[in-house]
Amino acid sequence: MDTALRPASGGDLTYRDATPADVDALVALIESAYRGDASRAGWTTEADLLEGQRTDPQGVAAVIESTTSRLLAVERDGELVACCQLEHRDDHAYFGMFAVSPALQGAGLGKEIIAEAERTAHATWGVPEMHMTVISAREDLIAWYERRGYRRTGKMTPFPYGDERFGIPQRDDLQFELLVKELVGPRP
Structure with missing residues (x-):
């Protein structure tokens, strides 16, 4: 896979495969988007649902080093501003660690990044679908993904209670819902 910087359609963002040297910056970015008071500056915070960490250096490094995953680092003017994981899983790609x-947040970057992630997954692996899991209590986030063409499946998986690598739940009703989107366009 080409790891060179690739300008986005508007030329504003660049995408590249993350490297081990990016791990600390990626962990800090992910934590800032989802946990603690810093996350409250954006709308994707999970601070009311979960305390503790969202990820750790070992988890991020594992995605970077995997032969079936890519962790896209998204930069603007050389500064890391976003990331997302793409993983090839049989007949689909999995989207995570976004x-x-x-x-x-709220300026349209997410919409642009997810479109690039879908294009990349389809072009790289020729998969017809993108899958993701979202905490079902995150109705605002699920609605955002629905506006991007994802559909709720009603398929739930339990939250990993007791495994603090995923955070410390503040509720006892957390679970993940599978969202799916068909990727259109010619196969590579």
Whole structure:
């Protein structure tokens, strides 16, 4: 896979495969988007649902080093502003670890980044679908993904209670819902 910087359609953002040297900055970005008071500057915060960490250096490094995953680092003017994981899973791609700097949320970057992630997954692996899991209590986030063409499946998986690598739940009803989107266009 080409790891060179690739300008986005508007030339504003660049995308590249993350490297081990990016791990600390990626962990800080992901944590800032989802946990603690810093995350409250954006709308993707999970601070009312979960405390503790969202990810750790080992988890981010594992995605970077995997032969079936890519962790896209998204930069603007050389500064890391977002990231997302793409993983090839049989007949689909999985989208995860999506984070946009809280200071930049609500400006349309997320929409642009997810479109690039879909294009990349389809072009790289020729998969017909993108899958993701979202905490079902995150109705605002699920609605955002629905506006991007994802559909709710009603398929739930339990939250990993007791595994603090995923955070410390503040509620006892957390679960993940599978969202799916068909990727259109000619196969590579």
